[in-house]
Amino acid sequence: MSWISDEALARLQAASALPDLSGTRYRIVERIGAGGMGAVYLAEDSVLARRVALKILDVPDAAGELAARLLREAQILARLEHPGIVPVHDAGTLADGRAFYAMKFVQGERLDRHIASANLLADRLRIFQGICDAVGFAHVRGVLHRDLKPENIMVGPFGEVLVMDWGVAKILRQPSESCDVSADQGRPFSASGAAPKMIRTAHGAVLGTPGYMAPEQARGDSEKLDERADIFSLGALLQFLLANSGAPPRLAAIALKSMAADPAARYATVPELSQDVSRYLDGLPVAAYPENILQKAARWAERYRVAIVLVLTYLLVRALMLLWTRR
Numbered sequence: 001m002s003w004i005s006d007e008a009l010a011r012l013q014a015a016s017a018l019p020d021l022s023g024t025r026y027r028i029v030e031r032i033g034a035g036g037m038g039a040v041y042l043a044e045d046s047v048l049a050r051r052v053a054l055k056i057l058d059v060p061d062a063a064g065e066l067a068a069r070l071l072r073e074a075q076i077l078a079r080l081e082h083p084g085i086v087p088v089h090d091a092g093t094l095a096d097g098r099a100f101y102a103m104k105f106v107q108g109e110r111l112d113r114h115i116a117s118a119n120l121l122a123d124r125l126r127i128f129q130g131i132c133d134a135v136g137f138a139h140v141r142g143v144l145h146r147d148l149k150p151e152n153i154m155v156g157p158f159g160e161v162l163v164m165d166w167g168v169a170k171i172l173r174q175p176s177e178s179c180d181v182s183a184d185q186g187r188p189f190s191a192s193g194a195a196p197k198m199i200r201t202a203h204g205a206v207l208g209t210p211g212y213m214a215p216e217q218a219r220g221d222s223e224k225l226d227e228r229a230d231i232f233s234l235g236a237l238l239q240f241l242l243a244n245s246g247a248p249p250r251l252a253a254i255a256l257k258s259m260a261a262d263p264a265a266r267y268a269t270v271p272e273l274s275q276d277v278s279r280y281l282d283g284l285p286v287a288a289y290p291e292n293i294l295q296k297a298a299r300w301a302e303r304y305r306v307a308i309v310l311v312l313t314y315l316l317v318r319a320l321m322l323l324w325t326r327r
Helices: 006-016 065-079 111-117 121-140 227-242 249-258 270-281 293-303 305-325
Strands: 026-034 038-045 050-057 088-093 099-104 153-155 161-163
Touching: 026 050, 050 065, 065 088, 065 099, 111 121, 111 153, 111 227, 121 153, 121 161, 121 227, 121 270, 227 249, 227 270, 249 270
Parallel strands: none
Antiparallel strands: 026 038, 038 050, 050 099, 088 099, 153 161
16 A cells, blocks of 8 residues: 655645636646635636636536626626726636636735835835726726725736726726626626626625725615725725825825715815825825915925025035135
8 A cells, every 4th residue: 555645645635626627728727816706726828828817716606696796707807908907818617617717817916015115105105096097997987896905906026006806896887888787786798608697786785894994885885885985995005005104294184085984075086086196296285285384385395305405505605605715
């Protein structure tokens, strides 16, 4: 009798748990993550000779609600063609009955891990603006993310910022290019061509992450949510980015305005929030932080400090030269 080592046994168990990709263009390389609805695998696309990420349900559910939600997520991503949102390449049902979709394989770090190496405040704010760009685009396309948090943001090796995990997104309205998805519903497609199943988020269901959810979202008021719920989450993300950098008062005010308990007191749109951050970076006044005379003078001096130092240095040198020539 031959004995199998624990390591070899673990490899066999992992291999036996892999989904059956026979009949597809994909070959699994390794499992790279897991989520609420299934697992994510690194795979080879044999047709285009590239690596992709496959999100696959953990259990066969071809006609059930989980499959409908997974494919709804794929549809949402497919309508959001933006550099800050991972593109979807393919979707369907595997031979073993598991629903899946294929997307771009993203290399990088989650924001909560990347932030340790982003020491400069300006670098952190540019990451934040990248998040705002993607979320603002989704809002224009009628999509609310509903789960913005550091773990759902990826930063690539060249500084690219990607907003991930749109599994609990809400469809607010149709974009101008009509897509077959109704408000807060999805029409997931199936590989068999069967009629898509309608799904709806139950009223009162709390979807999101504590600490990053708007108060109205935490109450389960899903029917009343609008773009300002994501703006609250963006404010919480900004606070996270500022946590260990001694947040300047103007930036702290931007985060607090974004996270106001009353949605009407928040920024009305993501571009307004991002514009206030841009104004801070440019040394201009921000809407969230009314200034008195002394604060305006201090900000002006900070913005033009190099020029002020040069002028003062020139005047000092001129004064010394005059004193020298009169001796």
